[in-house]
Amino acid sequence: MTKKRWTPSLVADELEDTMRTLAKLPPVVLQGYISLWPSIKYTEMEVLQQEKPLLKLRARTEEITRMEETFTWMGCLEIDERKLLWKRAGKVRWKAICHEFGYGRATAWRHWVFALAKIAAFLNERDGHQ
Secondary structure, X not given: OOOOXXXXXXXXXXXXXXXXXXXXXXXXXXXXXXXOOOOOOOXXXXXXXXXXXXXXXXXXXXXXXXXXXXXXXXXXOOHHHHHHHHHHHOOOOHHHHHHHHOOOHHHHHHHHHHHHHHHHHHHHHHOOOO
């Protein structure tokens, strides 16, 4: 079975999937803090009137494996390129990215595409594509 040939758009899609997987992971909780407040005992009527908590989706094992793989791709990029890719994968608006990096809109987009192409070339070379 041949592996797929990577393109910048496939890399961008994979980075967006990684951000969705990160959102599904449980929050980081600092250990060592306790609450001295007594726990609240609700009546049955109070429990019925409360809003139901939203169902939080959990990340599957294969999603976490793919997410960890995308982290290894960042080794071929400069730090600013990494930041740009993660911000864009996290759906940060171009205007905010341009302001943070000091780029114009077209320049920011070119840097983004160039970083995606660098990763695609790295992956194609790793997989033995010419």
